[in-house]
Amino acid sequence: MNKQQGIEEAIAQIPHGAVIMVGGFGSPGTPFSLINELLRQGQKNLTLIKNDANEKSVGISKLIENGQVSKLITTHIGLNKGVIEMMNSGTLDVEFHPQGILAEKIRIAGSGCFGFLSDIGLDSEITNSSQLIEWQGKTLKVESALGAQYALIHAERADPYGNLVYSSSAMNFCPLMAMAADHVIAETPHVERIGDLMPESIHTPCVFVSAIVHLDTLTKEYDVMEARFGY
């Protein structure tokens, strides 16, 4: 039941054309080391699902700038002008969702269901009439569950079984994505012994996790301001 793997081995399982969820909201929760290994290995034609595009030359922005990503499913890329320009020029396909709707689509996939009904944005251009149904006297939008083949997650702590604990606002999409992908790779700077994590403090139970990658050090990317301004 020991799921620890080396980073090269863990990322090498991802093929060209994979659909990959990436945890993180801005920097916290973003698995920078797993992303950097994906950059090094060079898998192409990827579809990424992430809240945002990180900032220029940081996180998944590196994969996008390197031409490895054909489609980005996201909510907000306002802090990354380069990615907006790639979207405008047609070199990157970007699909926007309201942030909580994206979270819920992922949560629903992770709970083994197929969709839900929402009243968000019915009058806006993100809705077309084929998505609307009448339900109990209301007009509502059918939102499909959104799963993926892979999820890349950063956890503050883990154990060899794959139990995960997140830190502070690095939680964000991570526990949702960790349940919604077929193959979940989690990186962490702290691998504890079996039994050392308090059972009731575990955010993601190990059954959802496929691989644990232990990080010896955290690069400067993990520090928001370091990444942004190069202090």
Place this chain on the structure above:
Amino acid sequence: MDIDKIAKRASQEIRAGQVINLGIGLPTMVMEYLPDDLEVLIHSENGVLGTWKKTPRELARPQLIDAGGNYITMRDGGSIFDSAVSFAIIRRAKLDLSIMGAFEVDQQGNLANWKIPGRFSPGIGGAMELAQKTTKVIVLCTHNDKYGKPKILRNCTLPLTGAHCVSRIITDKAVMDVSKDGLILREMSSNMELIDLISQTEADLIIPNNMERF
């Protein structure tokens, strides 16, 4: 600075006991004008209830940011949760007030702030759910864009974030309330003449007798 004036004026909208979301950029600046003993809970989309003022980098926890990517502190009584819970709070209408930015806003209370087709489309983020589900939405923006064109319109031209969702608009030049007959001018900047304000505003302005200065 215009934006400091807007943020300072907007801070007066916040009351003790409220649960509030502040949007990225200008709305987040409002927090810096709040007294430290004001009992409020500020929600940030990335999963924090109880965010508080920015913290110097040397005191920051790298894993604790607000939705705009600023290192923040937290108030006692705050909580941290995942993104699904964060938006359950919004869609279940647990926020009393949402303060948001705008590319355009109009006299029907329509808001456009996510897409300028072909130019600058930051994306929806939390804006659609906040605009649609928050009890009270206040928009902050400069009165005119950098070319001097009005942002306060009769009808928004950009794709909408939310329809009929805005109740108050605060700019560097005016404070206006949305009504079915047009925008009611509640306050005007102390350095403005009424004739200039009208010429710099596309929306129909209703001027009450008790209009104040700020």
